[in-house]
Amino acid sequence: MRPSKYDWKRLDPRVDAMLAEGMRVTQVAQALEMRVQTVRDRLSYRRRRPPQDAPKPAPPPLIDRSCLNCGAGFSVRSPFLRLCPTCRAEC
Ligand SMILES: [Zn+2]
Incomplete structure (x- = not known):
């Protein structure tokens, strides 16, 4: 423009x-x-384009995964997390 x-x-x-x-x-x-x-x-x-109420972008959806280390199911918002919170904490 x-x-x-x-x-x-x-x-x-x-x-x-x-x-x-x-x-x-x-x-x-x-x-x-x-x-x-x-x-x-x-x-x-x-x-x-009203300046006040611009909608905020929605957070990315939760992805259901199973942990690569222990196999436990967990949900994350990043496609790059492959370990469950427990295994990540132990790293
Ligand atoms: Zn795990």
């Missing part, structure tokens, strides 16, 4: 304030000396 030529961190609050005052997007764009489409694009971009 090419970098925006506008400093949206600074502009977003001004856009919000003007919209809150009841200004139309066309008037906001005029006040900021921007193209109307640029403001519209920014507003729809922000609607698509």
